[in-house]
Amino acid sequence: MLRVGLTGGIGSGKSAVAARLVEQGAVLIDADQVAREVVAPGTEGLAEIVAAFSEQVLDSDGALDRAALGAVVFADETARRRLEAITHPRVRARTAELAAAAAPDAIVVNDVPLLVEVGLAPTYHLVVVVQTAVSTRLERLARDRGMDRAEAERRIAAQADDARRRAAADVVLTNDGSLAALHEAVDELWRQRLSPYEHNLRERRVVPPHRVDLAETDPSWPRQYGRLAARIRHALAPADLRIDHIGATAVPGLAAEDVIDVQVAVPNLADADGVLADRLANAGFPRVPGQWWDDPRPAGSGRWEKRLHGSADPARPVRLHVRAADSPGWRYALLMRDHLCADPDQRAAYLLLKRELVDAAPEVSGAGTARDPWFDEEYLRAEQWAAQTGWTP
Known part of the structure; x- marks a missing residue:
């Protein structure tokens, strides 16, 4: 659902x-209505509130007097937290029950x-x-x-x-x-x-790619990434995996295809399958069918395997790359992003190349950029920059 x-x-x-x-x-679940339900007369929630704050928080009919309770907790942080410890778990549990009772669709x-x-x-x-x-x-x-x-x-x-x-x-x-x-x-x-x-x-259907267009830089891209990353982190908990904003939308001021690229680092690619893939799909990021590799740098040095997920949300295209932590592909994605952020000349060259490739192949997402020789040259420049600056992922 x-x-x-x-x-x-x-x-x-x-x-x-x-x-x-x-x-x-x-199907509507009203949090205010649920909050009243879990402290209605005769409930354990109300009994625990009375035990914590006395019967002065009850009205003449034995129901919760919300105004009286508010007067007790409004200016008392400790009392408010005590009340929340009573009500919030019950609200969450009842909300989960109501959601579970809804149809799968x-x-x-x-x-x-x-x-x-x-x-x-x-x-x-x-x-x-x-x-x-x-x-x-x-x-x-x-x-x-x-x-x-x-x-x-x-x-x-x-x-x-x-x-x-x-x-x-x-x-x-x-x-x-x-x-x-x-x-x-x-x-x-x-x-x-x-x-x-x-x-x-x-x-578990990924939104199909659309015609490739370079959008003018959008200052909201980092905030959009932040919301996506928070959902991904919540879905994968308790695992605490590194999540990064990568790709062109992670480079401030750069025009880019309006797709948010996200990288999730796993200990090894075997961990990218099974439970992790299911959790991502349930959170709105289904696996893209097929086998996926990154083109290595320098070219010809073998394939960098990864897992690729997309977005089920028709209004927010996403490429979610699952790569092994400390692998060449994982490191390269971070290095490329950071070098372009640091070097305005290479940002300009990258944008020019992207425009040329998009004009040549407007129907192909990604427009074949990964195989262009410029990327091998940029990889060498980025490695030199990393060595000079002491950059690490």
Whole structure:
């Protein structure tokens, strides 16, 4: 199943997005609702809260008085952490139960107000953030919830700001217009990305390559890599493998094919199969069929074997190279990246070569660059640079 994290600040319209996704066929898990369920009257969660904070946190009917509990923990870090130790494991366990009950082909949307604040983004295949101007949110909170401005501003200030949410977002839905416009955006997201992503994930299908074009440098490429790497690290835990951003999108200021290249280092290639390959596929990075090698440097010195994975996400092409740590191919990928970062003349020469090769073979991903003689010459220059500077991977 496809796991989608949905979040947004208070008053952003996140609930409207969640409702529209349900209309499209999503299975919704509401974190606020789950949080109430696990501390409902008669639950072990509520009994443990009373044992920790006394019966003063109960209302006259024996239910949790959230305002009273908030008054106890709001300004007391130790008390807040004690409360979280009671509730968070129960919320996670119940959320996992609800997700496990969904159909194998489901798109499960977790509506989590504090998704960014508690660091849950890497646990989802995709994170959707609903963003709305603060002025609009203040108006909605006053109109729809009767909240006075001071309280609304306090609630907004207590959550992550827009910049922090955007950094965690794979998709940003702007909700400053009409409800109809929001629905249109959600419907397009469902058709163009979520539904095909779920199908690709279930079938372990890599998004096929498209026509090769060099995009102007995108300052968001490193942030996109960061989100991908966090998902990969989460999927492979408890293994603590080195993960690197490599390739042209890892070189600041360089125009490149809009594909994020990621390198995962394993102790040996036997470790790249079996459980590791399954975990990557389940996280949205299926194995690309066939056998894969890197062209060695210098040419003719044998083949450098690797494993290659791609992306099931139709909107984010990825080449995930699994190589043995300290192998020639692993080292070369890092050396090439770092030398191009350090040498503007070689960046310019590389870009010129890429443009020529893309013009010559626009339908071929990679455009045959690996076999061009320039790369052997660049390898020698890079090795000289490494020796002069003391570079190590």
